[in-house]
Amino acid sequence: MIERILDKKLAEEARSFPYKTRSGGATVTVFVPYDCRNNCPFCVNKEEYADCTGFSLAAILKSIERMDRLTPYCDFVFTGGEPLANLTSLQTMLDNVSDTHKIFINTTLPVSREQSEEEILSFLNRNKDKITCLNISRHMQHFVQESNDGLLAKLPVRFRINCVLYKNYPKEKLIPFMERFRKVHAPSIQFRFDYTETTPENLYDEAHDKILQDLKEVAEYTGLDGCRMRCGFHFAYKDLELVYHKTLPYSTIFEKDDQGTMYAILYDILIKQTGRIDSDWDGTVMDVDKYAHVTYEPYDLKWLERVPRRAEAAEEEMSFAGEACSAS
Numbered sequence: 614m615i616e617r618i619l620d621k622k623l624a625e626e627a628r629s630f631p632y633k634t635r636s637g638g639a640t641v642t643v644f645v646p647y648d649c650r651n652n653c654p655f656c657v658n659k660e661e662y663a664d665c666t667g668f669s670l671a672a673i674l675k676s677i678e679r680m681d682r683l684t685p686y687c688d689f690v691f692t693g694g695e696p697l698a699n700l701t702s703l704q705t706m707l708d709n710v711s712d713t714h715k716i717f718i719n720t721t722l723p724v725s726r727e728q729s730e731e732e733i734l735s736f737l738n739r740n741k742d743k744i745t746c747l748n749i750s751r752h753m754q755h756f757v758q759e760s761n762d763g764l765l766a767k768l769p770v771r772f773r774i775n776c777v778l779y780k781n782y783p784k785e786k787l788i789p790f791m792e793r794f795r796k797v798h799a800p801s802i803q804f805r806f807d808y809t810e811t812t813p814e815n816l817y818d819e820a821h822d823k824i825l826q827d828l829k830e831v832a833e834y835t836g837l838d839g840c841r842m843r844c845g846f847h848f849a850y851k852d853l854e855l856v857y858h859k860t861l862p863y864s865t866i867f868e869k870d871d872q873g874t875m876y877a878i879l880y881d882i883l884i885k886q887t888g889r890i891d892s893d894w895d896g897t898v899m900d901v902d903k904y905a906h907v908t909y910e911p912y913d914l915k916w917l918e919r920v921p922r923r924a925e926a927a928e929e930e931m932s933f934a935g936e937a938c939s940a941s
């Protein structure tokens with residue numbers, strides 16, 4: 614039985630539920646203590662950067678060390694704000710994450726008068742063994758200040774394009790958008806549903822999902838993976854991997870086990886700009902001592918459907934790979 618506790622009294626009671634999480638530990642998302650220069654309409658973090666009172670790099674570092682000790686094999690995500698807006702601070706934070714973790718960075722790849730392309734490239738080069746993937750925001754509507762696409766082609770680390778398909782996005786621009794990133798050899802694009810609109814009812818809904826239908830018109834559907842919290846509809850467009858990602862707007866799911874014990878199952882743990890450790894996006898503070906005794910379960914994310922690619926598409930991909938090879 615899966616329940617989301619909305620009632621205040623029940624929410625209070627939920628504090629006493631023991632924690633459960635996936636083997637390896639919940640993902641730790643670190644909010645850097647400095648902002649970005651954008652104002653995306655779907656952003657839920659912007660407000661938190663309006664008042665920087667209490668923001669503390671030192672407190673964040675302490676919390677990173679604490680989570681590093683508790684779950685030495687969990688994933689870390691740096692987000693903001695803009696992690697790459699202050700390379701010195703980001704370096705200090707990265708230096709405090711042990712090499713046992715995978716590290717992902719959400720960024721717009723900001724280039725400005727104060728920070729050149731060369732500085733970003735040299736930072737990424739220095740940390741290329743540490744960074745698992747850069748998730749670079751680029752949207753079909755012009756929400757973020759973008760650096761030159763040429764920079765993407767020079768990145769020394771793996772990257773993925775993240776694109777929120779927001780409200781009335783221009784469907785006719787899907788193919789030009791994908792072609793734009795093929796040119797710089799982006800390996801994949803993750804299209805995202807506005808997660809503030811995701812509910813348990815529409816998470817896996819296919820029939821009424823306009824984005825899913827639009828993608829099926831322009832790309833080849835190859836499968837679906839998912840868990841209680843999120844799912845990904847996979848596609849291929851020529852040599853580009855696409856995922857249409859949907860996730861619920863919270864990070865804890867309440868569920869009874871077979872013995873009737875209610876657990877708070879954590880998917881994401883947040884280190885806020887003040888260093889506070891939260892167990893959900895709504896300001897729920899985590900009981901870190903309780904998390905030290907968390908019960909682990911196997912990660913429930915799995916393939917739910919796999920569809921082999923059509924032969925002609927695979928051939929086209931191979932011939933493209935050949936062209937790319939001989940061109941280099």
Ligand code: SF4
Nearest residue numbers: 649651653656693694
């Ligand atoms: S770039 Fe990211 S942090 Fe900045 S406004 Fe957009 S979504 Fe929010």
